[in-house]
Amino acid sequence: MPTRRVAVVGASGNVGTALLRHLVADPEFSDLLGISRRAPHGPPYESADWREIDITAAGVDQVVESIAQAVSGYDAVVHLVWAIQPNTRRDVIRQTNVEGTRRVLEAAALAGVPHVVVASSVAAYSPSPGPELRDESHPTHGIRTSHYSVDKAAQERLLAEFASDHPEISVASMRTSLVFQADAGAEVARLFVGPLAPLGPLLSGRLPVVSLPLGLRLQATHADDIAGAYAAVLRAGASGPFNVAAEPVIDGNDLAGMLGSGRLVEIPSRAIRPLLHLAWRARLVAADPGWLDMAMNAPVMDTTRIRELGWRETRSAQEATLDVVAGMRSRTGTGSPALRPGDRMLDDGDLRKR
Secondary structure, three states: OOOEEEEEEOOOOHHHHHHHHHHHOOOOEEEEEEEEOOOOOOOOHHHOEEEEOOOOOOOHHHHHHHHHHHHOOOOEEEEOEOOOOOOOOHHHHHHHHHHHHHHHHHHHHHHOOOEEEEEEEHHHOOOOOOOOEEOOOOOOOOOOOOHHHHHHHHHHHHHHHHHHHOOOOEEEEEEEOEEEOHHHHHHHHHHHHOOOOOHHHHOOOOEOOEEEEOOOEEOEEEHHHHHHHHHHHHHHOOOEEEEEOOOOOEEHHHHHHHHEOOOEEEEOHHHHHHHHHHHHHOOOOOOOHHHHHHHHHOOEEOOHHHHOOOOOOOOOHHHHHHHHHHHHHHOOOOOOOOOOOOOOOOOOHHHOEO
């Protein structure tokens, strides 16, 4: 069987780094291409060829042409670029998230690439705060108070339109849970917490009491397992949406046990939200209140469809969470511009990598 040539746009980020590690070790894949604003160095990045392209640069036609030339002859394009910061500049992150996706899709069509796999998220889904499992048919209108969710919903509409206009191209949407790994610890701390929080003591595992929003539950998956899901979709040439999340669902008691003594104090999210808003406006934390709204309203995903492709997680949701907590505590990173500890917090363009 011939090996598959894969181009990864945003290959230096959290998912991209794990995906390169996975594809390098899989004999079904070869001739890997990474595309990012700045090429990273060292393993696993040295296993790919690199093209430095800013997908949000001025000149739409020129950018699309540059991407198309880079991915021409490849069997698949994986699009991972996404902006989370600066969340005070809605225009900037929308340009990256929605317009950037549009440009990559147009480039793939121009180059005649037969398979496109795009990073979506549980955030694309409409609110479903209960415990019911939701499969890929659940509406994707997003959560209106979360810029991340609104853009993911817009991206899903863009993918549906593109798939309809280009039936010759298999288009897959990866609706993933939270994606964790120790190497992303510095990035997660930078994007969501900020530089001031004493993460060492807070994440030491010795907190006597852990305070969390009432009713919080979440799904988490290790980045290496997310990479395995992407590889399964690439091998199958599969199309359509795929929910991806490891078992089990994590609740407040689970988090209290991971972060401290196991004693949990739950606080209604409506009481937390104004405090988070003030802290964000004062730049004491990096996460805006929309992240709280999304955490409390995102559905619990049914992962039957991705498992039908043979995907299985190798680490539990708790193991994935503990891995990133360890990375956050030490602010661990890699040689990638997106992940290394020393990059700036809010305005570095290479934070636009998943």
